[in-house]
Amino acid sequence: MSFTGNLEDLAVVDVIQLLHSARKSGTLWVKCGNREAQLVFSDGYIISANHSDASVQIGKILVEMKVIDVDALKQALNEQVQAGAERKPLIGMLIESGQVPKEKAFKGLEYLIEMTIVEMVSWARGTFTLEVDEIDVSDEYRYFPETLNQDMVLDTQMVLMDALRIYDEMKRDGKIREVFEHEDLAVSRVAAAKPEPAAKPPATAPEEAAPAAPESVSETAHTVEQAAAGESMAEEQSELSAADLGLDDIDRIETKIPEVFSGLQAFDPSDIHRQVLDQSVASLPFAQREELAEFLTELSSSISIDEVSHRSHQPRAVVVFSRDELLRHALMTVCKHEGIMVFLADSADQLYGRTEQSLNKGIFPLAVFDVPDEAEGDFPAAQIIDLRQQFSGRYPHLKMIQLVRPNDDQDTGAAYRGGVKAVFPRPTSMEQPEVFTAEMVRFLETFRVFAVASFNEQGQQLFSLLNAQLAALQEPLEIPVAAFAQLQFVAEQFPRALTLIVGKNELIAERGIGINPESDEVSPSLGLRIPLDQSSVFHRAIAMGKLFFGPCDDAGMLEALFSAIGAPLRPHILLLPMRSRGKTISLTYADFGADEPAPVVTDALEVFARQAGMVLENAFYRKQLTKMN
Numbered sequence: 001m002s003f004t005g006n007l008e009d010l011a012v013v014d015v016i017q018l019l020h021s022a023r024k025s026g027t028l029w030v031k032c033g034n035r036e037a038q039l040v041f042s043d044g045y046i047i048s049a050n051h052s053d054a055s056v057q058i059g060k061i062l063v064e065m066k067v068i069d070v071d072a073l074k075q076a077l078n079e080q081v082q083a084g085a086e087r088k089p090l091i092g093m094l095i096e097s098g099q100v101p102k103e104k105a106f107k108g109l110e111y112l113i114e115m116t117i118v119e120m121v122s123w124a125r126g127t128f129t130l131e132v133d134e135i136d137v138s139d140e141y142r143y144f145p146e147t148l149n150q151d152m153v154l155d156t157q158m159v160l161m162d163a164l165r166i167y168d169e170m171k172r173d174g175k176i177r178e179v180f181e182h183e184d185l186a187v188s189r190v191a192a193a194k195p196e197p198a199a200k201p202p203a204t205a206p207e208e209a210a211p212a213a214p215e216s217v218s219e220t221a222h223t224v225e226q227a228a229a230g231e232s233m234a235e236e237q238s239e240l241s242a243a244d245l246g247l248d249d250i251d252r253i254e255t256k257i258p259e260v261f262s263g264l265q266a267f268d269p270s271d272i273h274r275q276v277l278d279q280s281v282a283s284l285p286f287a288q289r290e291e292l293a294e295f296l297t298e299l300s301s302s303i304s305i306d307e308v309s310h311r312s313h314q315p316r317a318v319v320v321f322s323r324d325e326l327l328r329h330a331l332m333t334v335c336k337h338e339g340i341m342v343f344l345a346d347s348a349d350q351l352y353g354r355t356e357q358s359l360n361k362g363i364f365p366l367a368v369f370d371v372p373d374e375a376e377g378d379f380p381a382a383q384i385i386d387l388r389q390q391f392s393g394r395y396p397h398l399k400m401i402q403l404v405r406p407n408d409d410q411d412t413g414a415a416y417r418g419g420v421k422a423v424f425p426r427p428t429s430m431e432q433p434e435v436f437t438a439e440m441v442r443f444l445e446t447f448r449v450f451a452v453a454s455f456n457e458q459g460q461q462l463f464s465l466l467n468a469q470l471a472a473l474q475e476p477l478e479i480p481v482a483a484f485a486q487l488q489f490v491a492e493q494f495p496r497a498l499t500l501i502v503g504k505n506e507l508i509a510e511r512g513i514g515i516n517p518e519s520d521e522v523s524p525s526l527g528l529r530i531p532l533d534q535s536s537v538f539h540r541a542i543a544m545g546k547l548f549f550g551p552c553d554d555a556g557m558l559e560a561l562f563s564a565i566g567a568p569l570r571p572h573i574l575l576l577p578m579r580s581r582g583k584t585i586s587l588t589y590a591d592f593g594a595d596e597p598a599p600v601v602t603d604a605l606e607v608f609a610r611q612a613g614m615v616l617e618n619a620f621y622r623k624q625l626t627k628m629n
Contacts (some may be wrong), residue, residue, distance in 0.1 A: 032126035322370030494590035
């Protein structure tokens, strides 16, 4: 069955999240003018994609990731040409020859999915068509059949979050704007200005998006030339051809509407909610199911792309441990309305896996444990208690919420004694349908308010401290004083913090806080000089002047640093640049030392660094004016 709709009525972001929450399988085609991109879903998870720009292919992505060089790509593509009908997917050839590790190849495919979504999001007008249960996976993705239902099942929300972050950054930097159906393609093409994968943090680096369909021999040769020249298709074309405008076959276009469109149905988001309700609470009377469907439909109403991407700047997520389909779908809908991602788990392995993947993205999720079900032997209260205790011991900084039956004081007391942040009663009995429906709506509304407040709690405390610290930044301000003030503010969130002065081709380690595990006092200058690797995340933070927070695998630079201060338990680090007069003058480095990573309010850190840099600039210009007078 096929459904169609307009992007003006329902944004691509909403379509993707609806398909994910309802666990739909099928192929989503999105069109804008003569451009068309594709996402393929299996049980709600993205497993394949095709970008609208033929130059955005896996080979070029791997070169940009610096996984292979241009010569290796050229050789592999030539081997494909020579193989003829026996040709293998490029990914398969590179992995089998040992030139590309499987993990890097998989990340390249993820990055292709991400860039496809970025392209789709930029299309302000157009149409989308969903072919339900029709799955057409590109060959490059078929090379990973054993991992499609393992590694990628979590990534739909992750990829969407990263794609929106990239979109937001590109739009802010003037590299992208909304594209309409009939605009000049030379101006509106997104691929020409797409960001390089190297600009992303190593752990999340060049990842996510979709490979185009396999090339023909002539297309392969063209790709080789592109890779060797390092130019995008948009850069090569100075003039628009009839083919670019989709007019080369205009004489052969039929005047009648193609027959294939006669079976398309209008896409109604409420249909997805109704299907979930029909499957999960079939015993609930129709009137009550309709009431819940209307509530969920109202919540899932379209949010502007700007609003969603802004919310994704400080990622928030919830991991829901539950086997109740209605609860899982309803919480995804509620949280999506607030820009909060939801990851689902119904086993201990999935719970830990989802949590670990979130932490590896620098996201600290809220863990929600559903009501125990004594009727099912593998979901009893005793097991939930044990799992909560293990989870709390493993992730002491993460907040937990336990759902219980109404008026269940025993489970409530046990939950609070087990260290949960809050206990929520949720309806489980449908003997009184009207009561069940009213209580479910009330529960979801209450959960939504609590989740938002929970994520804002730390930020509110830190922003109070931020106001006090900013007030202390008085002119005239010298660089060492400003760098030390930033060091102290960062140390409010991290056990270890260190000032790194930016030299010509090196970083100089100055004072630190928490560097000596036996003392909280400020450590004197280490006098350590670390050669600056031009391909490292350190160099990118300096060059771009942007905060970095997340796992880091810059082995060379970190090895030199850790030889002096010791390696942290986890690879999560912070790099906070301080800039003055358009130049990064210092980096504040921080990590969690021997502790597990904790949530970090990066917005407050960026505000402080920006304000400190402005005060330094004002102080400099005042000095210049004084000298002139």
